[in-house]
Amino acid sequence: MNIKNLFTDDDAVSPVIGVILMVAITVILAAVIGAFVLDLGGSQEKTPQANFETDYSESSSALDITHTSGDSIVVDRLEVTGTSNSSGSDQVWYEFGSSSLSSGDEVSSGDTVTVEANSGDVIRVVWTAESGDTSSVLNEYEVP
Structure with a gap:
């Protein structure tokens, strides 16, 4: 070896x-x-799970949108948008932060907002993430 x-x-x-x-x-x-x-x-914010009901009064052209159940949502991230039948354009119908609710308050079960709407209008409750990169339609209603 x-x-x-x-x-x-x-x-x-x-x-x-x-x-x-x-x-x-x-x-x-x-x-x-x-x-x-x-x-x-893990970096994306989760969409809140919330239910909204709509009640339209044809005589007054008022649409009541009520948060009926689910997660409370910070008002700064929630708005009512829609497409007007007369103009055909998207627009903001209601900003929760501009109402009696102030920045940082929450929309929770039982809270109601009223917007003026006409036949054929499509109204949406839209949540936007804090980053502004993501949004979700929580409710959509077409006025009869």
Whole structure:
């Protein structure tokens, strides 16, 4: 047995070390990518779950919109928008923050707002995230 060849013969070690390094790199990359992707999902604000009922009075052209159940919503993030049948354009019909409710107050179950609406108008209760990047229609009503 040649002792000199024992220290220089490393053919069997190289493939094993190469496989171990490749597996380690793959595991580290998967952990970094997984942490990044999971962190992105938690950064979006969830849409509140709230129910609204509408009651239209044809004689007075008044549409009552009542928060009946679900999450309370900060007034700064809620507005009533719609499409007017006469003009065909979208517009803000009611801003909760401009009413008797002040900034930071919440719209909760039992709160009602009244807007003037005419036949064919489409009225929406819209929630907007604090960032302003996301919005959701919580209720939509077409005036008969």
